[in-house]
Amino acid sequence: MTAHLIAQKYLFSIEAIVFGLLSLWLWLFYRGFGRQYVKYWMFSILALAISYVSMALQDQSMLQNKPLFVSLFLTFTEELGAYSHLLLLFVGVSSATNNYTVSNQRMVILFFTIIALSLITALSLAIQNNNLFNYLYLKISLHNFIFGCGFLALSLYLLTRKKRHFSSITLMIFSLIYGLRFIFYSFASILLDQNDFLIETNYFLIFFDAGAATVLTFILLIWLQSSERFTAINAMRRARYLGQHDSLTGALNREQALEKLEIHMGKMPQSKSKLCICLIDMKRFKFINDTYGLKTGDYILGEIANRLSSSILMPSVVGRLSGDSFLFVIEMPLRQNMESSLDHLHQLIAHPYENDNQEIVISCSIGYCYYPEHGDIAEDLLQKANLALHHAESNHIASVLFETGMQASGRKLLLVEKSIKDAFKNEEFILYFQPQLNLFTNRLEGVEALIRWRHPEQGLLAPDKFLENIEHLGLNSQLDSYVLEKSCQAIAQWHKKYQRRVTIAINMSAVEFQDHKLINKIQSLLFKYDIPPKYIDLEITENVVMTDIKTAMDTIVTLQNMGIKVSIDDFGTGYSSLAYLRKLPIDKIKIDRSFITEVAINDSDLTIVKSMIDLSHGLGKRVLAEGVENTEQLELLRNLGCDVVQGYLISHPLPEEALAKYLRRK
Template identity: 55%
Template sequence: MPLLIEPQALLYLMQSLVFIVLAFVFFMYLRTFSRQYTKYWLVSLLTITSSYFIRAVIPYHNGVVIDNSHLLIVPTLLVVAQYTALLFLFAGVYNAKTNLKPSKSVFIFAFSFIVVFSIISHSFFAFDSKNAFNHFYLTVSLPNFVFSACFLALSFYLFVDKKPHFSSKVLMYFAFILGLRYLFYSFVSILALTEPWFKQLSFALKYFDVGATTVLGFILLVWMQGAERFAALNAISRAQYLGKHDSLTGALNREQVMARLSEVMVNTLENKKALAVFLIDIKQFKFINDTYGLKVGDYLLGEIANRLNNSIFLPQAVGRLSGDSFMFVLEFEHLSHVERAVTHIHEMINKAFYCNQQEIHIQASLGYCFYPEHANNAEDLLQKANLALHHAETNNLASVAFQEGMQAHGRHLLIMEKQLKAAIVNDEFILYFQPQLNLLTNKLEGVEALVRWQHPEKGLLLPADFLADLEELGMHNEFDQYILAKACKHNAKWFEQYHRRVAIAVNITAIEFQDEKLVASIQSLLQEYQLPPKYLELEITENVVMTDIYQGMETIVKLQNMGIKVSIDDFGTGYSSLSYLRELPIDKIKIDRSFIQEVASNDSDLTIVKSMVELSHGLGKRVLAEGVETDEQLNVLRHLGCDAVQGYFISKPLPENDLLQYFTPKHNN
């Protein structure tokens, strides 16, 4: 005889097959998009599938008193599966809405509670026929009430959601209907359990539940499709946004701000007004990144962009060109508006920033030009504003307006940059050496290396002819490294040829001295040329150290630990003078020539030099006087206790061949 399958078992079997297909679709979504909520919903569907499969192969009746303990397992497993499905359904909704992932401890606690609660509720009165009604209430009425509370809570959660969408609204209504269904059945099962129509109601609700769970699966599927479509559209929108805006600050990027500037120029001309194009560069922004960290630096850039965009001057365009450089475009009628705008921009930048409970102050350099006065296209306006900004930074000015002469100077710098780089490659720079006389021994103490440029066309050029261009072009770092290597090479050659070591003093600029790689670079040079550290002396100005005194002192200490001497050049001319002398761990002070010129005839200069010598000696530092040109000056300095001198009276700067005479025995005595 053919095997007969009960209609209810067949229904559950077909439902389990439907959910297997749904679970497979969810699995493919999970593999493709790797969404956490899809994983939760997949577990929920698999749990529902297993419950239907159990119902199909092991028919049973809810709330019936049993006579064998092993028969208790099936209804307990089924209710555990139902509660678990609800748990992962809610976890998926929560993750989809908040993008937050519940912790493992939450799942462990919830699942443990489900198992314990299910076992207890199904065990009470399970074997007592006298308490069949109580057993029914615990295994049927109570779970229905719990399901009702859960679905109504889910509906309320979706109802108060601040960002509802179509799928979440559908699920909200669906959860509300299911909540009412389980609430209705829970109360009816208590009040009308013995009524003849109750069994028919229970039978009808089984078919309703089968259809409802199928609808639930498809609602979740529609949710996933909508979510991925929204994510795709959002990605497209973001890509379009990033194509026009800087990703860090939200300001227009260079391409878009230039396009915006071109549009504004047309409107401005029609309105018979003018434009001011400002370029803003943040001073010492690398110091901000190094001191506070890159995240703080990024935060500051974003805040600067916000302040510029929200300016009361209502800018026509605000853009971030690169790094810490911004463009600010303003329409104006009178020049007085521009002057107020300059002050306003500096006030916005100078106003304190607060990040991670830190108060940070920054400053900016400003260069600007006008349309249509200075140019009639966006690129030329940007170039001329950039020239003005470069002039402001080079001369340490807060703000500079473009002037026609700057363009010629810019062309000069382009030519000089090419020539200077070629000069370094072709080794056109040569060193002259000015001897330094030790007043105690009357012997050569050391030499100061002074650079000259043997220009292939202009002949021998002094530093005044090219150092300013080097500084404006930002080539000091490369140039200082080149001169240091050259000085070490000369010293190594002298030892090889004459078995003499002479300390060479080399001037170091502020940019090179603030370079974190300076110490490592010098170590490499000393090793390459086998030069003992005591024969290399670095000369820095006061202002080099005072730019960042703590960083300066740290660098000096590292150099001294290597055995390299550090001296302060042109002492007395900087803004710090004596105030920081006791804090600087330097070896030698070089008194500027301006105090030496009249030291023998001017009592004020004599008093100043005497004070410098006494103070330096009191702090354990040696003193060298520059610019000694007469016998009277030398005698005064000797009488004051000065340790060493240099100047034309001792010797003018000498080329290497003329310096070698000091290596002879005559000059050693």
């Protein structure tokens, strides 16, 4: 008997050391990779090691007749370690298979349960140490039954998982066998309660359990290695996928879209069919992002990609080329036209997008070309589709087929682009200033800055000769920034030369006014040139406001708080109403020249202008009329109560040198 107990003590001690080292290895693995389930398994193996330490010390205490409280503590620690091992093993497997983390509240409840169960078992055995009933039912039968049910439940849990791998299957089979071992011994200890049977079976199970626990630990280690290998493979697949697809929408990226287009071009029987290469661009998508948020914009882009991919046209290629631009390629018979297909694409894009209980509607422009009719190189075909798209967007046409003349126009635009960029660099753009007359004081109130191009070869160019090209090239923001800085320079120079500052009205495009950097840009210029903000008057069209009302409101309020004036230019030509003016904290409205031209001879225009002035004054806004060219118009506007006028009658736009005579007047 003594020899058996000593052998058990050494076995338990060795197992405790082995499991302690394994738990240390798992801890290092957890620190390196941060897997949550590894932390659970680490504590599970550590709890098993503590349980084996307690069993080894219990055998030693039996030989040396240790006090009762020592036996109580060791029994409690053994039971608690064993139950904790089972609980944390199960939680770790659940986390590994489902990425599920048990809440702290639930873990506390489970641990209090096993603490209570361990304490009851330890107290019952300690109080009645020689009671065979307590030993059989609490120490052996109940303990084994709980463990049996636990491992069988773990086996059943793994069986119901959809994703299985070698390690999970191995653990499932092990848990089934190990669970049956505990259930069998639980019932056998009750039905066959002879000491000889228990002693002989117990000797065998001690070694069996030690080996099984070691096998279990190595199964977990294999699981870790398999999991990391699986993670690495998934990462490689993900990297390969991202190398070929757009991460936001799942559509092919530009490189892969072009590569797939070339493959279809090579496989297509040219005599029977053709490829239609469509470039689709969303209209006013920045407005969607600014109004509804980037998350909603991302959702819509993903939905667009899904709609295009699942189109009944069965596309050969669907790719996202840039922000809101998609490539859509279909194969079609040579004699078939694209009208019905284009209508389908427009309807596909225009169908409302539902997000956060709101419907969002957008539209698109399409430029397209054919293979092999328009070329046999994928990159060239894409460029031609892009030229057609540019033509569609510039002329507000839904869909445009590439034509040969567009390429020449595109090359011309490239040459113009170089000239315009050189003009910015060489400061060839200059400002002319048109005076604005205050009708109540008959004095200069301010000037409007108007851009001109002092072209090195063509001489002085009016805005209609180059502004359209600047818009097509997307250089509006650069031009606005240029005019803004030149205006600030002029205000500073006039104050230095003539000890006088004059308000300059500066036209702002929608792109620049909606730019979140505008405020900081203006603040920097005011500081750089030491200009009071009240001498800057930003003019925006009503359509700029209506494009994104919220952003416009926020920007206007910020500018007003800085002391900068904001006016509505060309009022009456857009699609807003005076109801919106009531909400906008603007300084004045500028009546478009189209209403002033015949105001003295056309009763309808007179009625409209009078209504505009009266309603604007009623809303607390000042009124400026532009395009005043004769004294009849001037006197009529004076009688109607117009505040300020501007036009050829007052003065033509003047270069900075010619404006000096106005500035010298008191």
